[in-house]
Amino acid sequence: MNQLDALKQFTTVVADTGDFRQLAQFRPRDTTTNPSLILRAVQGPEYAPLLHDTVVRWKGRALDEIADRLLVRFGCDILALIEGRVSTEVDARLSFDTQATVTRAERIVELYQAEGVHIDRVLIKIAATWEGIQAAQTLERRGIHTNLTLLFAFAQAVVCGQARVQLISPFVGRICDWHRKQAGAGWDEAANAGANDPGVQSVTQIYNHYKRFGIATEVMGASFRNLGQIRALAGCDLLTIAPELLAQLAASDAPLQPALDAQAARGMDLPAVHYDEAGFRYALNEDAMATEKLAEGIRAFAADAARLEQLIRAV
Template identity: 45%
Template sequence: MNQLESLKKNTLISIDSADIKFINKYNPQDATTNPSLILQVIYLKKYSNIFFDALLYANKKGGNLNNKLSNASDKILVNIGVEILKKIPGYISTEIDARLSFNTDLSVLKALKLIKMYKEEGIHRERILIKLAATWEGIKAAEILEKKGIKCNLTLLFSFAQAVACAESNVFLISPFVGRIYDWFNKNNLLKNYSENLDPGVVAVKKIFKYYKKYDYKTIIMGASFRNLKQILSLSGCDRLTISPFFLNLLSLSSGYVKRNLFCNNIKKEKNTNKKLSESEFRWKHNKDIMAVEKLSEGILQFGKDQIQLEKILLKNI
């Protein structure tokens, strides 16, 4: 048995890729996409039909240039999602435009539009996770969407305050970014005597895991963004992990048993008497974590740039 097969016995595996080639190879339960991953695949010849179908869709819908760009980029997300869903049994995570990360109403409208577009392709909302940045506005958008029966994946999650607010809003799933947390501490020379058990990203996920299980929150924890195999193996037993093809390959080439490190049964459940976070409390607690503030801002800006790059490519062809 290789390590990937062993890991799958304790944790559901999602692939961090939009490339069908890797999805076929590693047989994940779920798949996650984002603007950066979409940019990586739209140049592939096998996706050319998806690209041109999106352009036809946008021209058919009409409207001004901004409307066409929006419709074309949304259609690309949906088309890729549809293709991936043919290969996996679980969920596809489709990301909302990062430029809407601070607008609850527009995030909800964009999510409803994507769900409608999936429905037009015969895909039920039960198989879609709408990805939103875990800003206060994004969390509130997810809260609204969850009440409408639309499951959400709250991404770019770095602070404990973000995790608490997501659970209190009954968000379906969160994606703590293990590797990006590690990156910040490493960049700031704060990783003396490093070990996987002291890895700040791993520690952050374990803290969230213990809190959620202690108070019986139903929100799923899906560790994301890894920098080494030890981070992944240290989180064996986490609800889900979304892993890049690079690390899936390393796991598949490594033989041996993967020990489970996270357990629900040994966490004593308690009644939660904590008061629900208000907006001001959330912002105060989140902003006390400088790492989380910097990485959330950086992530939103990067995904926003990638979205703009996608639109520039579409603009040349509309």
């Protein structure tokens, strides 16, 4: 048994890609997309016709509507190849506007429903700002499930749990990137590998907290840089993994055992934690890594959403 098949025995494997032609090879249950992945895909020869067809079909509609229709087109094609859910992201430029996020999310879901897709097969991705989490709470109450992304801080995870969101995506690799950059020449790669990786430690803390206090929100580790990070989080509810790393897992026959244990977490002596808005904002402000990476992530996704609109205009 290869490591990919072994991992699937105790963790739901999710493909982190906009290239749905890669899905059959790895047979993930779910798939996540984001504006950067979609932008990359439509600039290639395989998916350029999909962009062209979507824009021509809906020419004359508002630019943001055409962009959402393009995302949904990708999502529908992906859902035809997997048995689970696809995550589709709300425009990152709305990350600090609760009502606009709710409105945009509802439109995306309506577009999926118009294509015959059941609401339970779609997760709406929203940046884990205070406003984004409040939007997610509203959407969950309306039966629309959410995936809170760009999650770097324990405080973000706590508030997502309070809001009873369906799923969170803590970013392992980007957390590690920040600490590596801060340490500079003093960074010891071997000493910060596996369970000692700062990103792995962050997800482990969140996972144990959720299991200890019976929080139903799913934890999906994301943004992996290497196999060591993935192996150290084996047993997590879900892991979303890029095709290159999926291929490496499939090529390895080394034994793989769960590193996280929900039953063990339920017996841990952990403090209960709760945040109101002021407490959340202060905790996030105190976490320089999370503050910087959240802002950086929103800017990057917003820029790619704008580039996608430029491509739409050019058709």
